[in-house]
Amino acid sequence: MTDIDDNKWDLVISADKNLVSFDIKEILQYKDLIKLMIRRDFVSVYKQTLFGPLWFIFQPLMSTLVYMFVFGNIAQLGTDGIPQPLFYFSGTMLWSFFATTLQKSSDTFVNNAGLFGKVYFPRFTMPITYMVNALFTLGIQFGFMLIFYVYYFATGYHFALTPWILATPLYIVQLAMLGIGFGIMTSALTTKYRDLRNLVTFGLSILMYATPVVYPISNVPEKWKILFQLNPVTPIIEMFRYSFLGNGNHDLLMWLYSLVASIVLFWVGLVTFTHNEKTFIDVI
Amino acid sequence: MRTVVEVENLSKEYRLGVIGNGSLYKDIQSWIAKAQKKPDPWVAMDETSKIGRNRFWALKNVSFKVMQGERLAIIGRNGAGKSTLLKILSRITAPTSGTIRMKGHIASLLEVGTGFHPELTGRENIYLNGAILGMKTHDIDKNFDEIVAFSEIESEFIDTPVKRYSSGMFVRLAFAVAAHLNSEILIADEVLAVGDQRFQEKCLGKMKDVSVNHGRTVLFVSHNLGAVKQLCQKAILLEHGVIKAEGEVGEVANYYDQMIRM
Numbered sequence: 408m409t410d411i412d413d414n415k416w417d418l419v420i421s422a423d424k425n426l427v428s429f430d431i432k433e434i435l436q437y438k439d440l441i442k443l444m445i446r447r448d449f450v451s452v453y454k455q456t457l458f459g460p461l462w463f464i465f466q467p468l469m470s471t472l473v474y475m476f477v478f479g480n481i482a483q484l485g486t487d488g489i490p491q492p493l494f495y496f497s498g499t500m501l502w503s504f505f506a507t508t509l510q511k512s513s514d515t516f517v518n519n520a521g522l523f524g525k526v527y528f529p530r531f532t533m534p535i536t537y538m539v540n541a542l543f544t545l546g547i548q549f550g551f552m553l554i555f556y557v558y559y560f561a562t563g564y565h566f567a568l569t570p571w572i573l574a575t576p577l578y579i580v581q582l583a584m585l586g587i588g589f590g591i592m593t594s595a596l597t598t599k600y601r602d603l604r605n606l607v608t609f610g611l612s613i614l615m616y617a618t619p620v621v622y623p624i625s626n627v628p629e630k631w632k633i634l635f636q637l638n639p640v641t642p643i644i645e646m647f648r649y650s651f652l653g654n655g656n657h658d659l660l661m662w663l664y665s666l667v668a669s670i671v672l673f674w675v676g677l678v679t680f681t682h683n684e685k686t687f688i689d690v691i
Numbered sequence: 692m693r694t695v696v697e698v699e700n701l702s703k704e705y706r707l708g709v710i711g712n713g714s715l716y717k718d719i720q721s722w723i724a725k726a727q728k729k730p731d732p733w734v735a736m737d738e739t740s741k742i743g744r745n746r747f748w749a750l751k752n753v754s755f756k757v758m759q760g761e762r763l764a765i766i767g768r769n770g771a772g773k774s775t776l777l778k779i780l781s782r783i784t785a786p787t788s789g790t791i792r793m794k795g796h797i798a799s800l801l802e803v804g805t806g807f808h809p810e811l812t813g814r815e816n817i818y819l820n821g822a823i824l825g826m827k828t829h830d831i832d833k834n835f836d837e838i839v840a841f842s843e844i845e846s847e848f849i850d851t852p853v854k855r856y857s858s859g860m861f862v863r864l865a866f867a868v869a870a871h872l873n874s875e876i877l878i879a880d881e882v883l884a885v886g887d888q889r890f891q892e893k894c895l896g897k898m899k900d901v902s903v904n905h906g907r908t909v910l911f912v913s914h915n916l917g918a919v920k921q922l923c924q925k926a927i928l929l930e931h932g933v934i935k936a937e938g939e940v941g942e943v944a945n946y947y948d949q950m951i952r953m
Contacts, residue, residue: 440822527782
């Protein structure tokens, strides 16, 4: 009985000083929880609402209409020859997928303090839940975008589909990694500094204008272009539009840069998150 | 009998006073003041005194062992370190030093109805709450009818959102889920302070029954010495973060009784 062998025990709790203690197996054990959490968040959003799931479409549709009016008609910004509704709608849906994932992940600890203070489950399940929910929304919006697509196709508009369309899942994974990565990185900080939450909200609305959502990158003056392309979201949105609509910029080098940036940011996020998740409850 | 929980030299230190100033802006002001060797503009009044800067040990070198099938009570006054010990055992916070080793599937119950969502129905909440407590969906499927029966909720209400439930129904449903956790080790806080007297008795009975018949180990924290004596065989008395007494439940409870009377 006195011989203590850690291998014989199912669980060892100690003051862990490991830099990364991310356990993918443990998260897979909680996949039922993830499924139910996704369902909970998805269903509770439209319970007791008038339009229910239609809100997932209304919001980007209204934004698209406003952008068409403000940026398309008043400001006369170009769209690289892409029909305006398709241009704005595709940009908005990709951006809100990224922004929602980031914003919600950054509130992981603050919003779940009550739950995390009472029961243990891998904390990383929450950012996954947020991302998958945003992904469902994106899926619905993507389906809607195809309606626009078919409409323009039927009215004789010529789309030059490119084989890059096959890389679409990769664009989405990239956006998810960037959103979660940035989000969980700030979640560790928002626990200590609550005002960073305002900064995240504010920063995201500013960052949207530094991303080609309402204008194409080709409209950006040459000397500023490199600065805009350093934003890792920029090449993803540009590549998406290029893949589906055949127009616009596609700078493969910048896209590779953004791919590397996504992986690095995601990893840095994981490190800070796993470092903080064990004792955040003492700070909050 | 084999040891299923082993706690060795467990300590937990908390910092007293304010951790940071709550906002980055204020922290930066504090740093600037420090750099200029001026007094910190945000320092709290009580922090200038010596006590405020002190660190505080909520637990200090706590060691004990629990055998399989044992029901151990952890008692002590408010602030003795019971909740801290439970939080560390439940992996809600990490210890400052020391180690805990456990065998088997652990379920911890610091609150009933954790994660219940008012908009979801009773049925949906059973699944969600069960999953939060570490159950798999197919385990809940198997126990579903039993859970509903235990909760004494009429089956026509099970598909109603729980926000329409009476508080009694809510609590009974929440405890029913918890009572059907199929874990080898159950860690429970004063969750029995819910429901009416009869339902509390029923919950205690259920916990004891699972322990006696299925060899489940129970770690139970309570102020209610009656409940403690009814359920547990052994007890640990905590005082100021250290173990003051341990042994057979009756003796420890008497000791505690005398201690609080002094």
